[in-house]
Amino acid sequence: MRSPLRKTRPALSAAASHAYFRGVDQTSPSISAARSASYLPEPFLRWFAGRGWSPRAHQLDLLTKAQSGKSSLLIAPTGAGKTLAGFLPSLVDLHERGKPEPGSAETLKGIHTLYISPLKALATDIERNLKTPVEGIGLSVDIQTRTGDTPASKRTRQKSQPPDILLTTPEQLALMLSHADSERFFGDLRYVVLDELHSLVTSKRGHLLALGLARLRRINPGLQSIGLSATVAWPDDLRQWLVGQDGSDPAPMSEIIDVEGGAKPNIHILQSDDRVPWAGHSAKYAIPEVMEAIKRHRTTILFVNTRSQAESLFSELWKHNDDSLPIALHHGSLDVGQRRRVEAAMQAGSLKAIVATSTLDLGLDWGDVDLVVHIGAPKGASRLAQRIGRSNHRMDEPSEAILVPANRFEVMECEAALEANYLGHQDTPPLTDGALDVLCQHILGMACAEPFDAAALYEEIVSAAPYETLAWETFEQAVDFVATGGYALRAYDRYAKIRRTEEGLWRVANPRTAQQYRMNIGTIVEAPLLTIRLVRARKRGPMRGGLVLGKIEEAFLESLTSGDTFIFAGRTVRFEGIIEQECLVTDAEGEDARIPAYGGSKFPLTTYLAEVVRAMLADPQRWSALPDQVADWLRLQEEKSVIPPPDRLLIETFPRGNRHYLVAYAFEGRLAHQTLGMLLTRRMERAGARPLGFVATDYTLCIWAHGDLTAMIADGSLDLDALFDQDMLGDDLEAWLDESFMLKRTFRNCALIAGLIEKRHPGQEKSGRQVTVSTDLIYDVLRTHEPDHIVLKATRQDAASGLLDVRRVSEMLSRIAGRIMHKPLEHISPLAVPIMMEIGRERVVGGTDILLSELAEELEMEAFGIGQAPEERRP
Numbered sequence: 001m002r003s004p005l006r007k008t009r010p011a012l013s014a015a016a017s018h019a020y021f022r023g024v025d026q027t028s029p030s031i032s033a034a035r036s037a038s039y040l041p042e043p044f045l046r047w048f049a050g051r052g053w054s055p056r057a058h059q060l061d062l063l064t065k066a067q068s069g070k071s072s073l074l075i076a077p078t079g080a081g082k083t084l085a086g087f088l089p090s091l092v093d094l095h096e097r098g099k100p101e102p103g104s105a106e107t108l109k110g111i112h113t114l115y116i117s118p119l120k121a122l123a124t125d126i127e128r129n130l131k132t133p134v135e136g137i138g139l140s141v142d143i144q145t146r147t148g149d150t151p152a153s154k155r156t157r158q159k160s161q162p163p164d165i166l167l168t169t170p171e172q173l174a175l176m177l178s179h180a181d182s183e184r185f186f187g188d189l190r191y192v193v194l195d196e197l198h199s200l201v202t203s204k205r206g207h208l209l210a211l212g213l214a215r216l217r218r219i220n221p222g223l224q225s226i227g228l229s230a231t232v233a234w235p236d237d238l239r240q241w242l243v244g245q246d247g248s249d250p251a252p253m254s255e256i257i258d259v260e261g262g263a264k265p266n267i268h269i270l271q272s273d274d275r276v277p278w279a280g281h282s283a284k285y286a287i288p289e290v291m292e293a294i295k296r297h298r299t300t301i302l303f304v305n306t307r308s309q310a311e312s313l314f315s316e317l318w319k320h321n322d323d324s325l326p327i328a329l330h331h332g333s334l335d336v337g338q339r340r341r342v343e344a345a346m347q348a349g350s351l352k353a354i355v356a357t358s359t360l361d362l363g364l365d366w367g368d369v370d371l372v373v374h375i376g377a378p379k380g381a382s383r384l385a386q387r388i389g390r391s392n393h394r395m396d397e398p399s400e401a402i403l404v405p406a407n408r409f410e411v412m413e414c415e416a417a418l419e420a421n422y423l424g425h426q427d428t429p430p431l432t433d434g435a436l437d438v439l440c441q442h443i444l445g446m447a448c449a450e451p452f453d454a455a456a457l458y459e460e461i462v463s464a465a466p467y468e469t470l471a472w473e474t475f476e477q478a479v480d481f482v483a484t485g486g487y488a489l490r491a492y493d494r495y496a497k498i499r500r501t502e503e504g505l506w507r508v509a510n511p512r513t514a515q516q517y518r519m520n521i522g523t524i525v526e527a528p529l530l531t532i533r534l535v536r537a538r539k540r541g542p543m544r545g546g547l548v549l550g551k552i553e554e555a556f557l558e559s560l561t562s563g564d565t566f567i568f569a570g571r572t573v574r575f576e577g578i579i580e581q582e583c584l585v586t587d588a589e590g591e592d593a594r595i596p597a598y599g600g601s602k603f604p605l606t607t608y609l610a611e612v613v614r615a616m617l618a619d620p621q622r623w624s625a626l627p628d629q630v631a632d633w634l635r636l637q638e639e640k641s642v643i644p645p646p647d648r649l650l651i652e653t654f655p656r657g658n659r660h661y662l663v664a665y666a667f668e669g670r671l672a673h674q675t676l677g678m679l680l681t682r683r684m685e686r687a688g689a690r691p692l693g694f695v696a697t698d699y700t701l702c703i704w705a706h707g708d709l710t711a712m713i714a715d716g717s718l719d720l721d722a723l724f725d726q727d728m729l730g731d732d733l734e735a736w737l738d739e740s741f742m743l744k745r746t747f748r749n750c751a752l753i754a755g756l757i758e759k760r761h762p763g764q765e766k767s768g769r770q771v772t773v774s775t776d777l778i779y780d781v782l783r784t785h786e787p788d789h790i791v792l793k794a795t796r797q798d799a800a801s802g803l804l805d806v807r808r809v810s811e812m813l814s815r816i817a818g819r820i821m822h823k824p825l826e827h828i829s830p831l832a833v834p835i836m837m838e839i840g841r842e843r844v845v846g847g848t849d850i851l852l853s854e855l856a857e858e859l860e861m862e863a864f865g866i867g868q869a870p871e872e873r874r875p
Contacts, residue, residue, distance in 0.1 A: 040088075041095055047137045058259045059085040062226070063092065065255045066191070071225040071242050073197070075232050076259035082228040086193040087113070087130060087165075089226070091139060093190065094164055099140040110188045114216075115167040116209065117195045126195070127167050141165060146172050159185065170200065170209040171522040177215050178445040178518055186219050194242070197227040198382070198428045201241050201466075204523035204753065207434045210241060210464040211442040217244050218460050225254065231382040233428045237465075241431065244463040251468075265385075265399040267421060269414050276408050276629060278859070279697075279837035282312055283375050283406040290373055291320045293402060294327075297371040299346070300353040303387045304375045307331045307357055313375055314355045325352040372401040377413035379698070380606040382428045384417045407834055409613075409699045411630045413605065416612035432801060434466035436478065436794040437754035438523055443482050444755055445521070447498045448514040451505035454479055477790050479506065485756065488786040489778070497755065520758045525749040530557055530583045534573065537586040549573075549585075557583050561739040565591055565693075578741050605669040605698040607808065613699070614646040614667050633830055640863065641829040642821070649816040651720060652832060653710040654825040656862075659692065660709040663832045664701045668812050671805035673701040678736055679728045687718050695838045702835045710824040720820045726813045729806060743795055748775040750794040830863040 040048075040055065040063075048054060058074065059081055065072045066089035076082050090113040097112075115126065127145045134141050144163040146155060148171065158166070162185060168176075176182055192213065200206045217223050225242040232238060239253035246252060274285040283290075294300045294317075302317075304310050314329045321327060328342045328351050345351045349368045378384035387401075403414040439461070446452050458475050461467050480486065483506070485495025497513045498506045508514050535546040549571075560566070560575045565588045573585035616622050620638070623631040637643060644650040644665040652663045666673060673696035681691040681703060689707035696702075712718035737743050751757045757774050782789045800806040823829075828836060836859050 041092060043095065043137050043139075044092065047133065055088075056081055056085075058257050059088055061257050062086070063088045065257075066224060066226065067092075069222070069224065071227075071254040072257060073227040073229070073232075073235065073239050073242060073254050074257045074259070075229055075235060076257075077230055080230075080259055082230070083126060083129075083195065084133070086195070086226045086228050087115075089224075090165060090191050090193070091134065091137070091141065094141050095137075095139055109162070110185045111162045111164065111166045112188060113165045113191045113193060114173070114186075114189060115165065115193045115195065116170060116173060116200070117167070118169070118199050118205070119196075124167075130165070143167070146176075148172070170205045170212065171524075173212045174208055174442070174445055175518055175521050177212055178448040178514070178521070180449060182215075182449050183219050186216055189216060189220050189223060191224050191226060192216065193226045193228065195228050197229045197238055197241075198231050201238065201431055202429050204435050204438050206241075207438040207466050208442065208523055210434065210466050211438070211461060214244065214460050214464040215446065217463065227254070231385050231428055233382065234430050237431045241465040245465055245468040246463065247468065265401060265421060267399075267401045267403065267418050269411070269418065270402050270404045271627065276405065276411060276627065279407050279834040281309060281376055281406045282316070283404045284316055286404050287316050287320050290375075290402075290404065291317065293371065293373060294325065294353045295323070297400075299349065299351060299368045300371040300373055301369055301387075302353060302355045302373045302375055303378075304355065304357060305379065309376065310355050310357050317353070317355065326350060327353045327355070329355050331357040370400055372399065373404060374401065375404050376406045377410040377605075378403070378417050379413075380417075380428075380609065385421055408630050408633060409697070409834055411626060412613050412616050413609055413698075415625060416609045416616060419612060420608065431466065433469065433797075434464070435523075435753075436474070436790055436797065437750040439467065439470070439475075440478050440481055440754040440790065440794075441521070441523075443478055444497055444508070444513075444517050447482070447506055447508045448517050451501060451503075451507040453505055474790070481790050482755070486782070486786055486789045486791075488782055488789065495756070516758050517755065520752070520755065523753050525752050530578065530581055532573075532583050532585060535576070535584050535586060537576075552583065557741065560741065561736070578745075605667070607669075610667040610669065610698075611646075614644065617643055618646045636863070637830040640827075641825055641831065642823050644831075645821065648819045648821045649724070649812075651820060651822045652825055652829055653713065653822070654828055654832075655708070655710070656828060656836075658706075659704050660707060661828075661832070661836075662703045662705070662709050663829075663835060664703075665699070665831070666701060666812060667699050668808055669805065670696055670698050672808040672812065673697065675733075675804045675806065675809050677701050677703065678740075679732050680723060682732055682736060683723055683728065684718070687712070687723075689718055695835060697835055697838060700832070700835045702832070702839065704839075713822055714824070720822060721818065724813060724816060724820060726810065726817070729810055729813070733804075733806070737799070743799060744776060744779050746798050747779045747791065747795040750791050750798060751775045751778065754791050754794065756791055828859060828862050833859045833863050 040060075058076060062072055062074055062085045074082055074085055076085075094112060117126070124145055124147070127143055130143055134143065142163040143165045144154075144158060145167045146158060147169055159179075159181065176185065179185075194200060194209075200209060213225065227238055227242050229238070235256060235258070236253065239256055240251050242254040243252050270286055270289055272286045272289055277285060290302070302313060304313055310329060310331045314327070317327055326345075328345060330339055330342045342351075342354065346354060346369075372387055374384065374387060378387065384401075384403075403418065405411040405414045442461070443457070446457060454476075458470075458472060461475065462470050479498075483496060483498050483500070484490035485492060489495045497509050497517075499509050500506055508517075530552060532549040532552055533546050534549055556566075557575070557578060562575060562577055564575045565572055566575065572588045572591055574588040574591075576584040576586055578584070617634065620634075620643075623634055626634075634643065641652060642650065644667075650665045652661075652665075654661055664676070666676065668676075677694035677696050680701075681694055684691040684703065684705060684707075689705045689709060689712060691703055691705040691707075694701060694703040707718075709718065713720060748757075752759060752775075756778065782792055786792075
């Protein structure tokens with residue numbers, strides 16, 4: 001239901017009304033006029049009173065703490081007026097400072113407040129909405145944005161005539177700090193407002209931003225930080241992140257304002273008349289019900305986890321859009337002009353629905369959105385809370401959301417996410433140590449701004465929370481890298497980017513170096529697609545040239561080793577290697593695809609949701625909350641096999657056709673399962689099990705082999721405890737990484753961020769192929785001659801924490817040590833059907849849904865104990 005005060009408001013845009021007026025008490029003022037007067041100047045009180053509203057308690061609390069010189073973290077539900085709270089200290093201070101006389105020294109002052117958001121669109125949205133209270137109160141405040149889309153002429157004007165409030169992104173802050181006039185520009189900075197803080201701090205963008213804040217604090221020691229977030233699992237981490245660290249115990253922290261309450265969201269899981277699929281990620285079965293929900297609401301945002309899912313869903317909706325409702329698409333690969341047109345249409349309320357990825361799940365306030373539909377499981381409780389908050393974006397009105405599970409396991413995951421949301425549980429990831437490639441980039445940026453003293457810069461850097469444990473020796477290595485490229489590259493002048501002066505300071509080598517740095521700044525490296533080329537095999541290796549089959553994401557290829565087979569364009573091919581931007585394959589028709597696919601989506605299942613799903617499986621009393629078809633599925637699993645216990649690892653083995661299968665119910669997320677699959681197949685090969693391949697989803701891992709796995713486990717030739725021993729993360733992991741292309745491709749990203757290779761040069765830009773050739777050559781040189789090079793260290797750090805999820809694998813192996821349950825079966829179990837379908841999906845690439853449906857029926861009949869798998873159709 002909309003606010004009853006909407007009709008009495010001035011004629012404002014929907015977003016402007018909601019973004020700032022939602023943050024006040026609109027019904028029964030909880031703050032007395034006397035208390036408000038002690039915090040807010042008279043024009044502010046008149047503005048609030050003229051509309052019959054009072055500021056919320058947390059907004060005034062934040063203002064009080066800011067006026068006493070303290071930094072603060074505000075954690076508040078969606079729609080609680082966090083943005084207005086974050087800007088109130090700035091607006092009040094600017095009001096009290098007054099407008100300077102034209103031509104006076106005051107007009108040359110730098111910016112007063114810096115607002116940083118993770119999204120360019122969010123900065124633009126805030127600029128538009130912030131002008132409403134500024135103009136309504138009658139403040140003389142200049143508000144401007146600076147993003148990658150800002151014209152160069154406007155950026156130049158901002159430097160000579162700084163606005164009072166500048167809305168920008170982490171990359172633009174780093175760029176501004178690299179200029180010699182940064183001390184003047186930021187010399188009068190009083191506040192930094194960091195919106196959606198939880199999404200900034202856990203990535204390399206957050207590491208770059210933390211280093212930028214450390215420099216701002218050096219320029220202005222009295223700087224205050226204000227962090228805003230609705231979803232925080234580890235508040236003390238963010239409180240430390242917001243302020244300078246000095247190594248003391250306890251660590252310095254900001255103040256915290258934690259707002260309880262807010263209307264509980266109204267979320268339900270879609271109950272379709274159709275059957276929930278065993279596997280897959282498209283949720284096509286539910287499209288008719290989704291279209292009906294869209295028709296019943298004013299505006300709907302449909303969230304998915306990947307761009308490919310967005311494209312697929314958009315296409316399916318239009319197939320069912322008999323009424324030609326205005327439905328749009330929004331994701332990061334679209335042209336910026338197209339995205340802005342979609343945003344403008346949303347702002348005007350002229351769209352009935354919009355399909356979006358994470359580009360719209362932060363902070364943006366679309367006034368007329370009254371329903372969020374999440375296609376597929378959200379993979380995290382905090383992500384779900386963030387996304388459903390786009391609906392009825394006000395604290396006192398419940399968000400409306402529908403979860404649409406794409407398969408049967410996702411039904412349970414959606415139930416777990418729904419439960420977590422009602423309990424208020426957050427599962428944002430904890431902070432990580434600062435990335436070394438980002439450190440190298442920052443060091444060069446500081447040299448571009450002014451000559452630096454190494455010891456002073458080190459003290460500044462370790463004041464940033466992600467780098468507080470950075471060793472001096474590592475910092476020295478980073479400085480040496482920026483100065484020489486490292487031991488193995490110091491003979492080449494191109495890598496000498498900074499030089500030491502007679503006074504012992506480090507300065508940038510030449511102006512061109514600074515120019516190139518500014519063109520390549522940032523931590524976002526686009527993941528390219530590689531061309532798949534079918535070549536003819538020969539004794540000395542594959543021949544170049546041949547038929548181009550298409551393109552495939554590099555992330556899939558980088559984990560393969562030479563000889564692995566997979567399916568592409570409906571045919572089985574053998575991976576021979578990657579040369580430049582091409583993946584060379586040879587024909588492998590008639591063989592099994594060793595690595596058919598990695599099921600799942602962009603985001604891995606969080607640890608918290610995995611634990612809830614395991615607990616739900618193990619408690620039959622909770623099955624009554626599930627759809628009948630899912631509950632019956634679990635009861636049949638209990639009858640035919642066993643339900644995975646929450647504190648043990650269930651391993652099922654069974655034959656099918658002339659192959660033998662091992663299914664592990666680990667529930668540790670796709671990344672961890674992929675790593676497990678790679679390492680386990682290596683071990684099984686040594687044990688003589690003759691593994692053929694594996695497939696991983698967020699819930700399970702399936703390996704198939706020629707060897708009789710059940711018999712080998714029974715006679716001890718395949719020891720499960722030894723197979724899952726933690727020592728696999730030692731030599732086995734190193735050997736696999738040496739053989740795969742993963743480290744080489746990760747090295748390329750780290751090399752680009754660290755500045756070892758520049759993609760953009762004045763007047764030209766390197767192609768992806770040129771970048772790859774350069775980094776591949778350097779990678780081979782460094783691995784041979786300087787294996788402890790700092791960019792190689794950054795590469796291993798990235799692989800362990802991101803691509804491999806080694807921490808989660810290690811924790812799982814430790815938890816299940818001595819607690820593995822083996823269940824030998826004669827046939828496939830009901831719970832194994834979904835992952836067997838993932839194998840089957842790859843075997844009918846280019847086929848029809850009818851073939852998949854037939855395969856699902858065959859597998860289901862086997863799980864029920866009816867019939868056998870036809871030899872020619874087995875996965």
